[in-house]
Amino acid sequence: MKIGFVGVGIMGRPMAGHLQAGGHDLLLVQHRSPLPSELTEGGARACATAAELAGQADVVILMLPDTGDVEQALFAADGVAAGLKPGSLVIDMSSIDPIATRDFAARIEGIGAAYLDAPVSGGEVGARNAALTIMVGGSEEAFERARPLFERLGKNITLIGPAGSGQIAKVANQIIVALNIEAVAEALLFASKAGADPARVRAALMGGFAASRVLEVHGQRMIDRTFDPGFRIRLHQKDLGLALGAARTLGLALPNTANAQQLFSSCVAHGGADWDHSAMVRSLEIMGAATIA
């Protein structure tokens, strides 16, 4: 299959590599910086514009930083939509605004192509190991067309519902992860400041209703003080920004998400944009003049 891959950054680069290793022909967009050598040596061809790439591809995959980047790549004068062949399939694997996504899907479908939103979780490690979780929004038919590609990239692949549903699930995921980190941070800092050993508290709580992946993984990081990413605070801030922006549009109050975003901002104020998101605990530590110890 001819796959146009737009966005070969930290995530997209290994993902494109897995598709190439699966026997697909890759098309990339040539920018000022050189294309990844392992992809061009593997036969990937460079196109001058996204429109040119779309004109030759059966499937166009996007893996870009944010909503505006996807809009630009799709709908600029020399963007994907300008060259897209009828009957082709656009898959946006970026994590972007769910409400804008519905609009993008409608516009792409309006010119005779199919559209899936398929954001991922699992980060750089998941991308490299082809172990991403993929949350998909779109039609059953488009999902079945894309499934063999998704299976090259990830393991936990779910069609959530119609267009936008993948992005909605991803936002929901990021809300829970942020708030579970905040919960573990409040609890372990409380335990520590009150005079108990946070490691023993964590171990005791893992057996009951407080058990979570975040208590297991990020709780341990808070105790060990290992805040190397992992998942960077500035990326989680972007995701909570999507949550709070969409919630405002929908007229929905997300009070603890809003607060977690402020705690991330406080981390950034202390130089922590690139700390692991479990370092959210540092904002509470600063507020309470205390440290988990």
Next chain:
Amino acid sequence: MKIGFVGVGIMGRPMAGHLQAGGHDLLLVQHRSPLPSELTEGGARACATAAELAGQADVVILMLPDTGDVEQALFAADGVAAGLKPGSLVIDMSSIDPIATRDFAARIEGIGAAYLDAPVSGGEVGARNAALTIMVGGSEEAFERARPLFERLGKNITLIGPAGSGQIAKVANQIIVALNIEAVAEALLFASKAGADPARVRAALMGGFAASRVLEVHGQRMIDRTFDPGFRIRLHQKDLGLALGAARTLGLALPNTANAQQLFSSCVAHGGADWDHSAMVRSLEIMGAATIA
């Protein structure tokens, strides 16, 4: 062993029954209401006061609603401390203030007896099935003395650290459970209002970093709209009250715990004091004029 059991309510009654079934002699305090018939028929003897009970018991166990009840039972003129034999052991299995607990332990140890704080989680069902999680604070020696009794009552039994540590762990547990409920509520309500199927979102998220016992159990309750307790909001409010009170004493900010407590209060305002704590989502639904559906 002669066990004085103070507080044979919803939790204490089945717990005392398990100890009696284990061959121990029970002593109870006679109040106006009749004592549980299965305990008196099993040979439990009634004492006029807690002091009289303590004078005959090797171990005194308390299972009472709140900090003031425990203080009264221990230190009133006719309380446990007034009759306690030197060398005996007091075990407070109530969920009460961790900081007051350290004071109670010091005062009991001052009169030559040992003290453990050993709050539980697992609720009525855990008490009936002898499947409680027991979090213990106190000396290793006292813990080993009490262990055979704990093993009649529960399964996940941990010595956390010195006096007060059991109560600290219990408070930490209740912080995480409340905030994980709030997290799942924000995420599933967001998903639903944004137009995705919350059941599919929950299922997709269970495989990743958002996974938790609360997403599994309470998330399903939010989707099914089954808010029968479970664990009653008014009891979780009491526990968050302990968290916020102790945090204030310690000079610690717990912003999301404080907010969760307000959401519980909003549930109570709508008649929900006896709803299951997963019904915290209803406060967010009221704020957002939306329902998970």
